[in-house]
Amino acid sequence: MSTQSLESKYTEEQYSEVDQYQPATRTGKIANYVDTRVGGTGMVREFGRKVFPDHWTFMFGEVALYSFVITVISGAFLTFWFDPSMASTRYDGSYVPLQGVEMSTAYATALELSFDVRGGLFMRQLHHWGALMFVMAMAIHMLRVFFTGAFRKPRELNWVVGCTLLLAGLGAGFTGYSLPDEVLSGNGLRIIDGMLKAIPVVGTYISFFLFGGEFPGDEVIPRLYSLHIFIIPAVILILIAVHLFMVVTHKHTQYPGPGRTERNVVGYPIGPVYAAKAGGFFFVVFGILALLGGTFQINALWNYGPYDPSPVQAGTQPDWYIGWFDGLLRLMPGYIGDIPLEFVIPTPWGGNSVATPVLVTFLPITALLLGLFVWPWVEAWITGDKKEHHILDRPRNVPGRTAFGMAMMIWYFVMWAAASSDLIATHFSLSFNDVLIWLRVLFFAGPILTFIITKRICLALQRKDREIVLHGNEAGVIEMLPHGEFREKHTRVSDYELYTLVSYESPEVTSARPNSRGKVGLLEKSRVRLNRTFFEDRVAPVSREEYLEALSHDDHGTAAELPAGSVAAIESKKH
Amino acid sequence: MGEHGNGGPNTGAVIKAGDGKSSGYAIDNPGLPPHRPRLADADEKAAKRAERQVSALFLISIIGTVMFFVGYFAVGVTAGDLEMLRLQNTLLGVGVAFAMLGIGLGVVQWARALMPDHEVIEDRKPLRKEEDRAEAAQTVNEILDETQIKRRPLLRNTLIGAALLAPLPAVVVFRDLDRSEDFGPERLRHTLWAEGVRLVRDPTGTPIRASDLTVGSAVHAIPETLREVSGHGDRLAEKAKAVVLLIRMNPDDFEPVTPGREDWKYEGIIACSKVCTHVGCPVALYERHTHHLLCPCHQSTFDAAEEFKVIFGPAGRPLPQLPITVDDEGFLIARSDFTEPVGPTYWERG
Numbered sequence: 004m005s006t007q008s009l010e011s012k013y014t015e016e017q018y019s020e021v022d023q024y025q026p027a028t029r030t031g032k033i034a035n036y037v038d039t040r041v042g043g044t045g046m047v048r049e050f051g052r053k054v055f056p057d058h059w060t061f062m063f064g065e066v067a068l069y070s071f072v073i074t075v076i077s078g079a080f081l082t083f084w085f086d087p088s089m090a091s092t093r094y095d096g097s098y099v100p101l102q103g104v105e106m107s108t109a110y111a112t113a114l115e116l117s118f119d120v121r122g123g124l125f126m127r128q129l130h131h132w133g134a135l136m137f138v139m140a141m142a143i144h145m146l147r148v149f150f151t152g153a154f155r156k157p158r159e160l161n162w163v164v165g166c167t168l169l170l171a172g173l174g175a176g177f178t179g180y181s182l183p184d185e186v187l188s189g190n191g192l193r194i195i196d197g198m199l200k201a202i203p204v205v206g207t208y209i210s211f212f213l214f215g216g217e218f219p220g221d222e223v224i225p226r227l228y229s230l231h232i233f234i235i236p237a238v239i240l241i242l243i244a245v246h247l248f249m250v251v252t253h254k255h256t257q258y259p260g261p262g263r264t265e266r267n268v269v270g271y272p273i274g275p276v277y278a279a280k281a282g283g284f285f286f287v288v289f290g291i292l293a294l295l296g297g298t299f300q301i302n303a304l305w306n307y308g309p310y311d312p313s314p315v316q317a318g319t320q321p322d323w324y325i326g327w328f329d330g331l332l333r334l335m336p337g338y339i340g341d342i343p344l345e346f347v348i349p350t351p352w353g354g355n356s357v358a359t360p361v362l363v364t365f366l367p368i369t370a371l372l373l374g375l376f377v378w379p380w381v382e383a384w385i386t387g388d389k390k391e392h393h394i395l396d397r398p399r400n401v402p403g404r405t406a407f408g409m410a411m412m413i414w415y416f417v418m419w420a421a422a423s424s425d426l427i428a429t430h431f432s433l434s435f436n437d438v439l440i441w442l443r444v445l446f447f448a449g450p451i452l453t454f455i456i457t458k459r460i461c462l463a464l465q466r467k468d469r470e471i472v473l474h475g476n477e478a479g480v481i482e483m484l485p486h487g488e489f490r491e492k493h494t495r496v497s498d499y500e501l502y503t504l505v506s507y508e509s510p511e512v513t514s515a516r517p518n519s520r521g522k523v524g525l526l527e528k529s530r531v532r533l534n535r536t537f538f539e540d541r542v543a544p545v546s547r548e549e550y551l552e553a554l555s556h557d558d559h560g561t562a563a564e565l566p567a568g569s570v571a572a573i574e575s576k577k578h
Numbered sequence: 579m580g581e582h583g584n585g586g587p588n589t590g591a592v593i594k595a596g597d598g599k600s601s602g603y604a605i606d607n608p609g610l611p612p613h614r615p616r617l618a619d620a621d622e623k624a625a626k627r628a629e630r631q632v633s634a635l636f637l638i639s640i641i642g643t644v645m646f647f648v649g650y651f652a653v654g655v656t657a658g659d660l661e662m663l664r665l666q667n668t669l670l671g672v673g674v675a676f677a678m679l680g681i682g683l684g685v686v687q688w689a690r691a692l693m694p695d696h697e698v699i700e701d702r703k704p705l706r707k708e709e710d711r712a713e714a715a716q717t718v719n720e721i722l723d724e725t726q727i728k729r730r731p732l733l734r735n736t737l738i739g740a741a742l743l744a745p746l747p748a749v750v751v752f753r754d755l756d757r758s759e760d761f762g763p764e765r766l767r768h769t770l771w772a773e774g775v776r777l778v779r780d781p782t783g784t785p786i787r788a789s790d791l792t793v794g795s796a797v798h799a800i801p802e803t804l805r806e807v808s809g810h811g812d813r814l815a816e817k818a819k820a821v822v823l824l825i826r827m828n829p830d831d832f833e834p835v836t837p838g839r840e841d842w843k844y845e846g847i848i849a850c851s852k853v854c855t856h857v858g859c860p861v862a863l864y865e866r867h868t869h870h871l872l873c874p875c876h877q878s879t880f881d882a883a884e885e886f887k888v889i890f891g892p893a894g895r896p897l898p899q900l901p902i903t904v905d906d907e908g909f910l911i912a913r914s915d916f917t918e919p920v921g922p923t924y925w926e927r928g
Contacts, residue, residue, distance in 0.1 A: 008742075009804060011846055035585060048610055052698075053700070054698050054699070054700035085897065089810065089811060092808035096657075097656075097657030097658050098658065099657075099658040101802075107810070115585060116665065118657075119657075121655070121666070122648055122650060122670055124663065124667050125667050125670040125671050125674075128667075128671075129671075146715065157705055190859055190860075190875065191820075193857070193858045194857045194858065196857075196858060196922070197856065197857025197858040197859075197921070198857055199927075200922050200923070200924035201857075201922065201923060201924070202925070203925050204925055205925075206925055207763045207766075207924045207925055207926055208763075210924075211755075211756045211758075211761070212752070212755040213754050213755070214756075215755060215757070215758075216756050216757075216758040216761075217758075217765060217766070217815040217818070217819070218815065218818055218858075219811070219814050219815065219818060220811045220812075221809070221810055221811025221814070222811070226755075252705070253705070254700075254703075256704055261607065261608045261609060261610060261611055262607065262608075262609050262610035262611070262697075263607075264607065265702075266701060266702055267696050267699050267700060267701055267702060268699070268701075268702060269610065269696065269698070269699050269700075270697060270700075270701045271695075272698055275689070275693050276689050276695070277687050277694045279686070279688060279689035279693060280685075280686055280689045280690075282643060282681045283681070283683070283684070283685030283686035283688075283689065284618035284682060284686065284687060285682065286678045286679065286681040286682025286683075286685070287678070287682035287683060288678075288682075289678040289682070290674070290676070290677075290678035290679030290682055291675070292674040293671050293672075293674035293677075293678055293681070294671060294672065294675035295671075295673005296671050297666055297667060297668050297669075297670055297673075297674070298671055298672065299673050307870070310814070311781070311814070311817070312797055312814060312817050312818035312821055312853075312859055312860065313780050313781070313800070313817065313852065313862075314820045314860065314862065315859055315862045315864060315874055315875065316874065317862075317874040318874070319874070319875075329875075329876070332856070332857065332876050332892055333876045333877055333891070333892060334892075335892050336891070336892060337856065337878065337888050337892045337893045337895075338764045338888055338896040340895070343888075343894055343895070343896060345894035345895060345923055347928055350928075352928075353928040354927075354928035355925050355926065355927075355928060356923045356924065356925060356926075356927040356928060357923075358894060358922065358923035358924070359894065359926075360856065360892045360893070360894045361856070361857060361892075361894075361922070361923070372769050381672065390817065391705075396898075404624065424877065425874070425877060435877055436890055439877065439891075453804075457752070460718060468925045470658075472604065497611075497908060498605060499606040499611040501604070501605055502603070502605055502607060502608055505603045505604040505605060506603045506607070520875065529730060535724065544603065544604065545604045546602075546604060547602070547603070547604050547605075549604070550604040550605065
């Protein structure tokens with residue numbers, strides 16, 4: 004073993020500088036104090052002027068983050084009064100209609116928060132609106148990421164973190180919804196109990212372990228409470244940290260446009276513009292949620308009464324993000340004709356029951372959620388695209404993905420609408436049976452029609468883009484040619500606009516690749532088939548040749564009037 | 579970093595080779611468009627106006643905070659006064675909204691109108707440098723070598739074994755989430771109903787005389803023995819299984835009865851479990867003319883005339899029927915417990 008040298012790779016001056024530096028101003032002194040202890044200089048240098056692209060669609064992730072922060076703040080306030088106990092008590096608060104009624108402590112303290120704690124009702128409503136906004140902003144943010152292809156390499160893992168955040172958000176919402184222990188949330192739990200019991204083999208026991216015995220018992224609310232205020236928020240916080248860390252690592256994506264390339268980021272520096280806009284936006288989101296909490300009543304739990312397994316209200320609705328689970332439960336029929344879908348597997352110990360109508364609803368849920376998680380890899384497999392992407396797709400330029408995404412969205416909306424089938428029926432004076440039957444038809448036909456229609460719209464928009472590139476915009480001026488022909492004048496668009504319209508890849512259909520044994524397997528065949536639906540109908544971007552051809556046919560323009568880039572294009576053609 | 583703008587220190591976008599400039603697109607990347615000055619950039623008056631707008635928004639925020647205090651301290655809410663509570667809630671909400679929106683919109687407007695709006699170009703760093711990767715791989719190999727884990731498989735195998743077993747207590751320790759004495763699915767087969775148990779009204783607990791029920795009426799009933807169950811949780815759990823709906827129909831409206839159920843009705847009175855066989859909501863809606871029962875949660879529809887057969891919706895089984903008769907005093911009583919488990923289907927139901 005050789006002796007280690009005591010020579011440092013840093014010079015003595017570099018070490019002693021730290022002690023010698025004398026800040027001149029008071030702020031400088033504070034900054035220096037902190038810096039010499041935690042080393043903040045590097046952070047400021049790294050992040051102070053870091054560039055973030057700006058676009059209104061990049062806002063939804065921020066809305067989700069801010070809604071979460073506001074929900075945590077208002078939720079912390081609620082915990083100081085709310086007691087999640089299911090112990091029985093007699094209500095003696097100031098809401099007269101329920102005075103003297105036997106109820107759980109959880110419900111009694113939720114009422115106390117609403118009527119006897121000043122600002123408690125506002126905080127409860129702010130908390131509920133914040134939670135709705137949190138999940139909604141996450142959903143819209145994910146749609147933006149999906150339709151612009153921001154999930155592609157190198158961001159696949161961050162997409163998975165995002166999907167997990169969405170699930171955690173649903174979990175946070177549902178556990179919170181159940182806490183006040185009134186009739187509405189109790190029936191929600193009862194539905195969960197029924198769904199759990201439908202799970203083969205382990206379902207009954209999962210239900211017993213959740214409720215501490217038979218439904219509803221007196222243990223479930225404290226358990227949901229610890230999930231709601233501790234475990235799930237902790238998971239969400241950690242995931243948000245990972246999510247943002249990865250955003251910094253990858254740098255943000257940007258829309259295509261002049262000056263933007265796969266190798267750069269164009270936007271505003273964090274300090275001051277981006278920080279001001281994003282920071283200001285937190286207050287805007289807070290303000291909007293406060294306005295909702297102050298003026299729109301939500302979950303008026305004093306109207307429902309304490310949970311009792313007997314009563315139920317007609318026309319009740321779950322929180323919006325739970326709706327599609329509930330809608331699915333309604334859509335699936337229990338019988339087809341006179342044939343029941345439930346059946347019993349005969350066994351020596353008396354048979355096991357299969358609750359088909361409930362179990363089938365797990366299929367679309369699993370398909371959608373699982374599909375969400377694995378989509379980046381599915382798409383890369385279909386397209387064979389292994390490249391890094393930092394420039395976003397305009398949705399029209401990827402008709403296959405856009406059409407598929409829209410189809411899935413419509414599928415989701417049908418399930419979601421089904422959760423309100425009774426309200427649709429009563430509001431429009433329809434038979435609720437008819438509404439449900441139509442929704443069942445749409446469940447199957449909706450996505451297919453949407454796929455076809457969306458794809459056509461994308462292709463039409465792409466053709467319009469080509470038209471603009473080749474002939475310019477319609478100027479709204481009709482001119483008469485010397486020989487008497489009338490036609491509309493077109494004005495060429497600037498190079499900057501032009502570049503946005505032509506700078507996209509349009510992959511062609513790839514043919515099947517034989518495997519190592521020289522065979523085209525079933526998997527590869529299905530890949531090629533999917534690849535074909537993705538790329539078969541395509542409108543290619545205008546090529547340089549086509550563009551030059553169009554320019555030379557241009558009666559109106561002369562070379563002198565052409566934008567600079569077009570001149571360069573002509574030049575490069577000559578060489 | 580190149581900055582594009584007019585009049586800025588680094589005028590002119592720098593687009594480097596290999597970055598899409600010769601991409602084969604119809605035209606080459608023209609670089610950032612020229613910066614268009616805002617009103618406030620060119621005209622000090624406009625800038626002054628923007629400054630006043632932003633301060634006005636900050637002032638609105640101050641007013642909002644004051645409004646909150648007015649709502650909190652000046653509005654007296656006496657017990658049960660919903661109108662004042664509503665007013666207070668509105669003042670608090672609108673106050674906070676103004677306080678927050680004033681600051682938020684003010685700062686955003688400040689950034690939009692007065693802070694520099696020059697777009698800046700920053701290069702992306704490659705996510706990984708090859709030399710870093712090689713160095714990292716070497717470090718990992720050195721660490722592994724130093725642990726000697728490859729040379730000593732006994733260490734590795736026993737560690738794997740221990741690590742696989744160690745988390746199991748963390749799962750097993752949850753076994754006592756359900757500490758009930760009658761643990762297991764068997765308890766789902768039994769309810770409080772038994773021979774001779776009176777049907778009483780829910781929630782008053784008064785017994786029901788058959789002659790009290792008129793044709794077309796429906797009554798929510800529970801077993802008289804429910805009140806003897808001690809413990810809030812246990813009582814709710816028993817009630818959740820035992821709730822029934824009593825219906826009196828015109829005896830001619832009934833379809834032929836399944837053999838064995840001939841004496842389950844008393845005159846035109848029939849009783850069924852109120853727990854939906856779908857996922858367990860209370861089937862609480864009864865339509866007298868069609869004698870249909872509707873579950874408000876998922877619209878399963880049952881026909882009381884046909885022994886609660888499913889005629890629409892997601893339920894997979896008819897509602898279990900409770901055999902009833904009357905006692906010596908003319909009160910309705912159960913003939914026995916339900917003959918099948920009530921509520922949603924579960925795996926062990928059979």
